Amino acid sequence: MVRQQLTHGEIEPLLDTWLETEFTFHAVGPLAHALSGLAREEQDFVLDWIKRIANTHITLAVHFAKRAPDLLRRLDRRAIEAWAVHLCDTYDRAGIYAALSVAEQAGSYAHTGQDHTESALFDDIAGVLGNFVHGLSGRRLRVEQGEAAHTDGEKIVLPAMVSRFPGRDDNFRLAKAMVALLWAQTRYGTLRADLATACAGFAQPDHALRQLNALETLRLTARIGRELPGLHRDIRRLMDALGESLPTAWQPFAERLAAPDAGIEDSLALLDAAYPLPDFPAWCHQGELRPDAVTAARAARLDKEKARLRIKLAQLLEEHARAQASREPATPDPRDIEVTPRDENGALDFELTLDGAPLAPPDDVRQLLTSVYLDFGEIPPEYLVPAGDGEYDLKAVFDQPEDPDAVWQGTYHEKGAELYPEWDHGRQHYRKNWCTMREKAVTPVYDDFVRDTLAKHAGVVRHLRRRFEALRDENRFEKRQTQGDEIDLDALVEALADAHDGREMSDRLFVRLHRAERNIAVAFLVDMSGSTKGWINDAEREALILLCEALELLGDRYAIYGFSGTTRKRCELFRIKTFDDAYDDEVRARIAGIRPQEYTRMGFALRHMTRLLNAVEAKTRVLVTLSDGRPDDYFDVYRGEYGVEDTRMALLEAARTGIHPFCITLDREARDYLPHMYGAARFIIIDDVRQLPLKVTDIYRRLTT
């Protein structure tokens, strides 16, 4: 059935509602008029996104609506979606002004002359290109999203989409070529020179920098031609398709820079001659040169890497000396370390010799050497002096985990924290890096709680022990098998007697050792929000003690974490027992020390537990959450539908990775939302809080058999 196109009169009231024109006074008339000209299917698409973006910020939605008809003509749907998400992400990250400037650039963003372009979207290609660039030699570069293609020597920045060509394949090829050229800048010396100073002497430093970028593009493209001939063919093809070529005036430079030994010095030497020429028409795979970014990254890197390398060398020497101590008398210090870089055939390797004898550098040392080599073109001798005792503050040189409480007091409260996305159901998309999550330890409380609990539930503990012991699988011999290590003599005698009687002889004549392999890892996530204060908190703690007693019998690997938080900036996960901790007095004291904290923001906790569980080697992974009610957070949209939808999504994500989520809840009032929220998980409602300690263990038993 073909649905009718929406008219101007039908669209306007919709926009009035979503854009709240009563208060914002946006003129929706022209917007509605422009949209009424689209096909119904296109109208639905655009209106849906206007509604979703308005959920984030109304002004952004207005900007989107204004540009949508034009974008629809030029780009495919996925690219427009990506652009809409990019708008919202920029708003989340940097505020409304940054987002508006992205909106303003819509024209250049969709940098294309053709209609209906199939763009290569950053999110689709970043994974492949990230691995691609790791495969090439040199420093391990990250691939990140930004406004324009450039590199600072540690990361390669690509725009949100590449859409110069009508087809997605060609756009991907172009993105790959951009990555390769930026990689070549770090690998073949462009960033080694002081680019800003080199251009500062000219009347127009910006123009000089652009010309220098052009010279380097010529040099590095020729270099790529030698190192990666297949890619070079692609670049030529893309350039031909766009009608790009080498201007005649630049021909002599290109020839000069194509020499195998051409370096950044040659480009700098040619800059004087290139400066008077008009701006080089940029090639499609050419990025920008950003000397500021390069200098900043390099300044932060140099001292740190020098210290790291010297410390690592000292460690290497010490290990080497220990290994040799038994064989030879100790050689007097200082030892003579030499490093010979071998930069040939596209690969970069280092030969490390100690007093003339070769020593295999471990991976981390090799990576440091690579990075230093790329910065200097050699390994400066002062980098090879092993660090003396106490010469460096190890804490300053190697990244340290931040103390969660100290960090919160300062302004940089995202430093050292882990960031998790959150599902915004209004936007129907994730908010990237939305929750700032930190793991904290629970302060152990050594009181009588554990003893009292075990005494109070003595009967239950005995009962649980019996039931769990019955579950335990053990190594045992299985008789009458068709295959096995030994002959089952009883079976054989019977079989021979049968054969003697003329009956059929059984072939089940062997004994086989059955090996028990219960391979389960389970994570318990306990609600530590303020609302659990009192009865519920006591019941939770008792339940955990009984559970641990029973689990110790089974030998399943398990971890216990508590969650709480205030707003997305302060999401806290409390370590009670990690997978590696043994169930000892300290863990018991930590269970006793569980205290109600703040609010119930669940999504980040589920996502973090999913990650922890997936890092454990086990056949079956179970995630059990224990909570007292619906998700909630301080003065935040998390209360209500948003929180329910985010929790549901986090559970779905867990299930998608093969984890079995299970939820135990004490919420007695609002049962209506539970089936929806726990969609992917099985769940159970416990009415009587006092039942919790007995029920939890029993539920676990049924869940895992």
Add this chain to the structure above:
Amino acid sequence: MTAHTLTPESHFIDREPYYETVGDEIAIFEAAYRNRLPVLLKGPTGCGKTRFMEHMAWRLKRPLITVSCHDDLTASDLVGRYLVKGGETVWVDGPLTRAVRCGGICYLDEIVEARKDTMVVIHPLADDRRELPMEKLGQLLQAPEEFCLAISYNPGYQSVLKDLKQSTRQRFVALEFDYPAAELERRIVANESGVDAAMAEKLVKFAQMTRNLKGSGLEEGASTRLLVHAGKLIASSVDPVVACRSAVAQAVTDDADMLAAIQELSSSLF
């Protein structure tokens, strides 16, 4: 066309298997053999451990009996067991016992895959006693001078569950293998697969790229063996990019993103 059936005892290697010496591994192995010491070969998959064993078996003119270990391999599978034949029980020697009896070279490949209790049966063979207790027979088999025990493992798979016990590893003379240096690897690839020197050089460069990916989601880079496979396909006029995809990329990973990245690397190179 008929396939040859060989008994383990008659598995002598007559033609010299192609092997490029990397260091002094041949001299060390021969010295260990003369002194009746067992040998442990360490190294990543496909770097030439098995080929080295074949080469040594040819050099020493002893039959080579290889057992590929797996996690269901029991001691009986190595030593032997009783079977029922026509109403009677008959003892059948396992491969390890047969190797001891005929004074061959027993090579236990990927020993860490075997269960720990299985590994223990080789202990008396691997020290100066050089004997194999066969409990079920009530016999003790004394190994002849020619017998040699060699095991291999890959320290790359660093799972705590699969590590070689100290009591096992400290009985062996260890030889470490790694992918050969670029120059040597080029020669090996050219020699084994029949591609020209230029193509061999590109293949080695490609292998280096995949080895750079180790740690970015790839468990192991491309081994020399895979390069030889790719080279053989190319020598049979398969397009190099296609050959690298089939022989290398698909062999090292199933991950779609990683496959695409490796594909991009090879298409950049050829």
